[in-house]
Amino acid sequence: xxxxxxxFGNVExxxxxxxxxxxxxxxxxxxxxxxxxxxESNDAIGWLQSIDEPDLAMAVVSPRRFSTEYRxxxxxxxxxxxxxxxxxxxxxxxxxxxxxEQLTINLRxxxxxxxxxxxxxxxxxxxxxxxxYVIASPAAAYRKSA
Numbered sequence: 001x002x003x004x005x006x007x008f009g010n011v012e013x014x015x016x017x018x019x020x021x022x023x024x025x026x027x028x029x030x031x032x033x034x035x036x037x038x039x040e041s042n043d044a045i046g047w048l049q050s051i052d053e054p055d056l057a058m059a060v061v062s063p064r065r066f067s068t069e070y071r072x073x074x075x076x077x078x079x080x081x082x083x084x085x086x087x088x089x090x091x092x093x094x095x096x097x098x099x100x101e102q103l104t105i106n107l108r109x110x111x112x113x114x115x116x117x118x119x120x121x122x123x124x125x126x127x128x129x130x131x132x133y134v135i136a137s138p139a140a141a142y143r144k145s146a
Contacts, residue, residue: 006055007047008037018051019113022081025122026109031056034120036093045096048111059096063107066135072110073127082114082121089115096135103136 001015019034033051044065050056063070072092084090091113094105113120 003035003049003051004054005049005057007057008049011037011049013037016118019118019120021111021120021122023121025111028053028056036060046093048093048095060093060111061096061105061135063092063094063105063110063133066105067107067133070107072112072123073125074123075126078123079112079121082112082119083117084114088117091115094133102134105133105135107133 002010002012004010013035017035019036021032021034024030024032028050031050031052035049035051037047037049037057039045039047039059044061046060048058048060082090093111093113094107095109095111097104097106108125109122110125111120111122
């Protein structure tokens with residue numbers, strides 16, 4: 001299946017790779033069908049590309065890559081729609097944002113994906129995770145000497 005994107009052009013995907021977010025994402029409730037695309041230049045980053053809105057793509061990462069102790073804490077009712085069972089493969093992603101000159105991830109609103117059923121949901125955690133967890137800062141400025 002071919003999808004059209006503004007960032008990546010036409011991309012061929014398998015229909016079984018489409019992840020449905022029945023409630024959309026926070027701020028993007030009408031975009032319910034997504035696919036995760038790999039980044040050829042950086043294996044730490046993926047791109048969550050909307051199939052419904054070709055102009056909409058977000059950089060995503062596994063939060064545990066940057067915060068090894070990270071755990072999603074949320075009420076059971078928050079994830080009921082994912083129909084998770086012990087045998088389901090579950091994946092957690094965090095959206096990457098740029099704030100000032102830093103790249104950050106939002107640990108309080110992760111994406112939880114039931115890979116077995118290809119359904120996901122963005123949840124708001126019930127604990128005090130940082131809203132902006134810095135994953136990259138600009139290189140220190142170097143002064144040239146004569």
